[in-house]
Amino acid sequence: LERSAELMEKEMQAIISAFSKLEEQASHKVLSLVGKEQVIHRLIAEKAKYEEKFLALNRDREALTNALASYRFQNAKQFDHIRNVDERERNLTQQLTVLELQVLALRTAHDKIQASLLDSISAADILRNQLVVAENKAAAAKLLAEQRLADAQAAASDCAAVSEKLSVATARLARKSFATTDSPSSSFPSSTFQSANNSSADLVDQYKSLLKCPSCRRNFKTHVLNRCMHVFCKSCLDSRIETRQRKCPTCGDAFGVNDVRQIYL
Known part of the structure; x- marks a missing residue:
């Protein structure tokens, strides 16, 4: 019994020592668990902080993603704008080249026009x-034409006066011839009066032919051409003006509408 008691006592001491060791280990474990719980709480707090930071970083990442997309869109728009600007620059360069060519052509044309203007001025001086x-020649010709017209009118009036005198003389000769024919005591033979009548008629015909139009030989002369002073009837001159055969029938000189003047007998 004593030995068993001793053994039991030894076992009890061993158990007590083991229990004390276990208590120490348990206390150490409790302390370590408390420390771990504190660490866990600290880690949980840090995790919450990191989660908040992660959420903030996610929000920042989304904002940066949106900003990047916006920047990319703006970059694409700017690239399109730059491409449009380059195309407009090329078009403006081409237009500038065309305008430079046009300016060069205009300068050349201006030089030609200026040269032709100088030639025109010199030609205008010559023409002046x-x-x-x-x-001066027209004034002299006008004076000459007026003088010739006056001479023609005077000649026409003289011809009319001579024709009238011839008519009167012819009438007188006719009356005298009738008187001598009725009176047998007349000293002049009838042949003398007949020859006088014939000569008077020829002279009258000659003067009438001078008064007739040389173109148609029917109408009397009524209009004169200032250029050549030839006299014709109005119908012949009007016919030539209407058919544009505006040349004198006698000499062939050209005349215009303003060159025709009427004469009064």
Whole structure:
């Protein structure tokens, strides 16, 4: 019994020592568990902080993603704008080249026009001098035409007076011839009066032919051409003006509508 008691006592001491060791281990484990719980709480707090940071970082990442998408969209728009600007620059360069060519052509045309203007001015001076000479010649020709027209009118009036005198003389000769024919005591033979009548008629016909139009030989002369002073009837001159055969029938000189003047007998 003593030995068993000793054994039991030894076992009890061993158990007590083991229990004390277990208590120490348990206390150590409890302490370690408390420390671990504190660590866990700290880790949980840090995890919450990190989760908040993660959420914030996610929000920042989403914002950055949106900003990146916006930047990419703006970059694409800017690239399109740059491409449009480059295309407009090429078009403007081409237009500038065309405008430079047009300006060069306009300068060349301006030089030609200026040269032609100088030539025109010199030609105008020459024409002005020629116009002065022509006006002087026209004035002289007008004076000559007026003088010739006056001479023609005087000649026409003289012809009319001579024709009238011839008519009167012819009438007188006719009356005298009838008187001598009725009186047998007349000293003049009838042949003398007959020859006088014939000569008077020829002279009248000659003067009438001078008064007739040389173109148609029917109408009397009523209008004169200032250029050549030839006289014709109005119908012949009107016919030539209407058919544009505006040349004198006698000499062939050209005339215009303003060159025709009426004469009064």
